Every structure is written in C-alpha cells, then in structure tokens.
Amino acid sequence: MTNTAPTRKRRKDDRPGEIITAAFREFDEKGFGRSTMAGIAERAGISRTTIYLYYDTKEAIFEAAIRGSVEVTIDIVAGMAKDANGDFRTVFARAIDLIYARLVSDEGGVILKTLVAEGSAMPDLILFYRQEILSKGEAAIRALIERGIINGELSVACRGDDVRVFVAPAIFAALWLRIFHKIDPLDINAFKEAHVRLVTDGLLARP
Amino acid sequence: MTNTAPTRKRRKDDRPGEIITAAFREFDEKGFGRSTMAGIAERAGISRTTIYLYYDTKEAIFEAAIRGSVEVTIDIVAGMAKDANGDFRTVFARAIDLIYARLVSDEGGVILKTLVAEGSAMPDLILFYRQEILSKGEAAIRALIERGIINGELSVACRGDDVRVFVAPAIFAALWLRIFHKIDPLDINAFKEAHVRLVTDGLLARP
DNA sequence: AAAGTTACTGACATAGATGTCAGCAACTAA
DNA sequence: TTAGTTGCTGACATCTATGTCAGTAACTTT
Missing domain, CATH: 1.10.10.60 (Homeodomain-like)
Structure with missing residues (x-):
C-alpha cells in the first residue's frame, strides 16, 4: 500500500x-x-x-474571538446570580471562582493580554469589550455587594467604593500567568483564597 | 535678519x-x-x-528605559522604609501613594503595558524586571506587613497570603488608565482610597 | 461516471520597515 | 581662517508581511 x-x-x-x-x-x-x-x-x-x-486581517480574527466570548460572559454572570442566597463570603467566593476560571483559561487570558497590548490601536474593540464583557461582570459583582449591604453583612461604607477594586486581583493574576509564571510561578488557588479573604476581612485584626 | x-x-x-x-x-x-x-x-x-x-533596535531602547527605572524603584522602596513607624493604615497608605505615582506616570505605565504586550518575546527583560523592580517592591510591602503583625495590628493569618494580592489593584489601575480611561474614566484618588480601605478593613461589617 | 461547483493553494506584485554607507554639515582646535 | 573631527543624513539594498488571482484538487449532483 x-x-x-x-x-x-x-x-x-x-x-x-x-x-x-x-x-x-x-x-x-x-x-x-x-x-x-x-x-x-x-x-x-x-x-x-x-x-x-x-x-x-489579524484584527478580524481577534475580533471574532472577542465576540465569541460574549456568550461565555453571559453564562458566567448567570452563574453568579444563581444560588446567590448564601452568606456574602460564600457567594463572593463562588463568583470569584467563575471569574478566575475564565481569565486563567487560555482564551480569556490571551484576550486580556492582547487588549492591553493593542487596545490603543483598536478603539472599537475596546469599547465593545468594555460594554459587553466588563460592565456585565461589574454589574453582577455590584449586585452581590448591594445584597450584602441590605443583608447587613457588609458595611454601608463600601457602597461608594469602586467595584473594580474588588476584582482587580483576578485580572492581575491572569496577566501574571501569561508573563511571569514561568520564572516565578503563582499558586492560583492560594492566590484566589487570599483574594477572597482580603475582600471580605481585610488585613487588620478583628477585635 | x-x-x-x-x-x-x-x-x-x-x-x-x-x-x-x-x-x-x-x-x-x-x-x-x-x-x-x-x-x-x-x-x-x-x-x-x-x-x-x-x-x-526598538528592543534596545525599551531595555534602556527599563534599566533606567531601577533607580526610581530604589527611591520608592527607600520612601516606603522611611517613616514606617505610624499605624499600619497610615504607613500602607503612604506606600500605596508612592506605587500609584509611579505606575500612573507615563513612564511606569508604558513600561508595564509594554511588558504585558511583548514580554513573551523578551524573556531576559522579563527576568530583569522581575528581579530588579518587582521583587524589590514586593519585599518592601512584605516588610510593612510583618511589622504590622509583630505590632499586633494585623491578624497573623495574613502572613501566609501572597503579598501580590495587596498591590494588585494598583497594577490594574495603571493598565486601566492606558486602555479604558478615555471611554470610561477611573477616578484615581477614589480608587486608591478604596484600595487602601479594602486592604485594611475588607468589606464585612465590623461588629 | 461525467460535469459542475468551490475550497484551497502557489506564484506574483506591492508596501513598509530595517540596516548600511558614503558624503555632508556642524563643531573644534590650531 | 583653515584643517580636522564627528554627529548626522539621504539614498540604496534587503527582508518580511500583505493581498490578489488564476489554476487545481476535492467534493457534489445528476
């Protein structure tokens, strides 16, 4: 043959x-x-x-990839809303889990990295990503926090805080993985737990 | 004439x-x-x-710029060590001020953004930046926290936490400024305060 | 099995960035 | 003023990526 x-x-x-x-x-x-x-x-x-x-063009390929991640985002946001009845720590931890899973994945991570790199050259995509992906996620987190405040679990003071602060470590971790992870590994699970602990409790010892 | x-x-x-x-x-x-x-x-x-x-080459220009920021880093770290005798909130807030000032500046921000974008293609620079810039800053923050723990101000639990979590929002803010700020401004001072408040107190209401 | 359709490819032309080099213009020294 | 030095430049050659197009091979239909 x-x-x-x-x-x-x-x-x-x-x-x-x-x-x-x-x-x-x-x-x-x-x-x-x-x-x-x-x-x-x-x-x-x-x-x-x-x-x-x-x-x-190359840009068209990237754009198609970003548009494809809109539905992923919708799934994630839906996942956050589901079972949002536990205490804040539990609910927030679950939300953070979903976000990390997405951003740590090859697809989510590469999109993020590429947007940082080339964003200034593609303003349309930046706007699209902001409106269809980021703001959806931001709103979902905001809702969780508002629920916590109404519950009395969270201090009212944090209502004025920029929600992005609470998610920022996840973005940081996603980028770290793509850049420094080879020379200086980051333990994702430990980092994620520290993230959740920080957002809920902060560092100062509780009396 | x-x-x-x-x-x-x-x-x-x-x-x-x-x-x-x-x-x-x-x-x-x-x-x-x-x-x-x-x-x-x-x-x-x-x-x-x-x-x-x-x-x-282009890369050589970028490398020269990064090498130039080593001394800036040394100054920042020195600034953190100086007057590190107040309560944790104050000392940490001052440290965060220095970090934001650097990362929000054109020079610091562009370096960060460029490293994210091109880092995979310049492993040597990544290593250099990690060793000479990032780890210096990381060590300084770690020292602040250790002092807080010894003081009794901070809970011992946070000793095991990855220090990068505490600084991550600053990196996030620096990148946001370069990418989304035009279409969705970020109030740096408010963000910075929320950052400090988060790291010290967390979100959960204190009894 | 033969004709028709079309997904795919190699070859060509173009555009843009890089790197080199001989010559020029600005400065210096006598 | 003049000779010497050197920072700077435009022109040339090269190299890489892009985009087009006619032809070919794989699939479909009858």
Whole structure:
C-alpha cells in the first residue's frame, strides 16, 4: 500500500474555529504584534491564503474571538446570580471562582493580554469589550455587594467604593500567568483564597 | 535678519534621553508592536538613521528605559522604609501613594503595558524586571506587613497570603488608565482610597 | 461516471520597515 | 581662517508581511 497522505482537505464549516484556535496560540506565544498570517496558517495546518477566505486581517480574527466570548460572559454572570442566597463570603467566593476560571483559561487570558497590548490601536474593540464583557461582570459583582449591604453583612461604607477594586486581583493574576509564571510561578488557588479573604476581612485584626 | 532655522543640530549627550522620551510616546500611542524607528525618529525630530548611532533596535531602547527605572524603584522602596513607624493604615497608605505615582506616570505605565504586550518575546527583560523592580517592591510591602503583625495590628493569618494580592489593584489601575480611561474614566484618588480601605478593613461589617 | 461547483493553494506584485554607507554639515582646535 | 573631527543624513539594498488571482484538487449532483 502506498499510503499517500491526502494533500488537501476541504472543511468549510470547521475552518473558522480552527483558525481562531491557531491564532490564539500564535498570539499567546509571539504577542499580537509579532504574529503573522503565515504563522497562524502554519499552526492551523493550512495555506496562508486560505485564511483570507474567512478573515481579512489579524484584527478580524481577534475580533471574532472577542465576540465569541460574549456568550461565555453571559453564562458566567448567570452563574453568579444563581444560588446567590448564601452568606456574602460564600457567594463572593463562588463568583470569584467563575471569574478566575475564565481569565486563567487560555482564551480569556490571551484576550486580556492582547487588549492591553493593542487596545490603543483598536478603539472599537475596546469599547465593545468594555460594554459587553466588563460592565456585565461589574454589574453582577455590584449586585452581590448591594445584597450584602441590605443583608447587613457588609458595611454601608463600601457602597461608594469602586467595584473594580474588588476584582482587580483576578485580572492581575491572569496577566501574571501569561508573563511571569514561568520564572516565578503563582499558586492560583492560594492566590484566589487570599483574594477572597482580603475582600471580605481585610488585613487588620478583628477585635 | 534672515532667521533661517538651523537644519541640523549636534547634541550627542542629549540624544539618548530624547530618543527614549520619543519612544515612550510612540509606544504609548501605537503600542510597541506597531511602533517603528521612523515613528520614533519623527517624534524626536531627527533622522531615522541617527537612532542607530545610539540604539540598535526598538528592543534596545525599551531595555534602556527599563534599566533606567531601577533607580526610581530604589527611591520608592527607600520612601516606603522611611517613616514606617505610624499605624499600619497610615504607613500602607503612604506606600500605596508612592506605587500609584509611579505606575500612573507615563513612564511606569508604558513600561508595564509594554511588558504585558511583548514580554513573551523578551524573556531576559522579563527576568530583569522581575528581579530588579518587582521583587524589590514586593519585599518592601512584605516588610510593612510583618511589622504590622509583630505590632499586633494585623491578624497573623495574613502572613501566609501572597503579598501580590495587596498591590494588585494598583497594577490594574495603571493598565486601566492606558486602555479604558478615555471611554470610561477611573477616578484615581477614589480608587486608591478604596484600595487602601479594602486592604485594611475588607468589606464585612465590623461588629 | 461525467460535469459542475468551490475550497484551497502557489506564484506574483506591492508596501513598509530595517540596516548600511558614503558624503555632508556642524563643531573644534590650531 | 583653515584643517580636522564627528554627529548626522539621504539614498540604496534587503527582508518580511500583505493581498490578489488564476489554476487545481476535492467534493457534489445528476
């Protein structure tokens, strides 16, 4: 048997997803700026010019990826709202779990990193991400806190605080993983627990 | 008087600094990846080829900038150690002030953003930044906390916590300013106060 | 099985950034 | 003033990534 490997395949429906997956690996390793269509094509195992049949530019691939993460966000926010009846510590810990799972994942992390890197050059995407992803998550956290205040669990003082402070360590952790983790590992679970403990209790000893 | 503007100037000693300043603006606006030697030169008001007399590559310019911020870090750490005798809240607030001032500045912020963007492509710089900048700051914060624990001000539980959690909101704020601030401003002072309040007190109401 | 459709590819042309180098202009010293 | 030094520049060659397009191979239909 000669066993000549098929030189080409035709897979119109699968291509977009394959290209995005390949692009993520390329963006992650090289950074968006140094990534090329040729590099993405190679990882996807197709010819460079094939990509143009589906996406016009690198930016278009990235945009498609971001738009795809809108539904993921909706799921996460829904997950936060579900079973939000426990005490604040429990509910918040669950919310933080969901956020970390997303941001620590390759997809969420690379999107975040790429937005930081190239955001100034793509104002439309920045706006989209802000409106469809970040503000949804922010509102969900705000709701949790408001519930806690009404419960009497949380001090009223924190109503005026910028909600972003409470989630910031998660973003920090996601970026750390992509940049310093190889030379200086970060224990995600320990960090996550410290995060939750900080937000609920703070550092000062309670009398 | 004819007042013909001088076509060229010769300023060997000032050039490196001028180039770095111009490069920062270029990196900030275009992102490191889209920045070019031509763009930097234009901002510096010199010919593109002149840059090569001082720096071989874009990366070399960025590296010089990072190395320059080592002494800034030393100053900051020294500033934290100075007058570290007040109660924890006061001392920590002063430390956070110094960190924000640095990270919110154009120089500190652009370095941070660029490292996030291009770090995977420059492992040496990542290592350098980690060792000479981040770990210095981390150690300083850790010292503050240890003092608080010994004082009895802080609960012993937080000794095991990852120190990076306590500073993470500052990094978040620095990046937010560079990315989302135009479409969704962040009130730095309010954010900073919320940060300090969170780290000291947490959210849960104190009995 | 033959004709028709189309996903895919290699080859070409273009644009933009890089790096080099000989020559010029600005400064210095005598 | 003049000769010497050197910081600076424009022009050239190279290299890399992009985008297009006609042709080919794989699949579909009849």
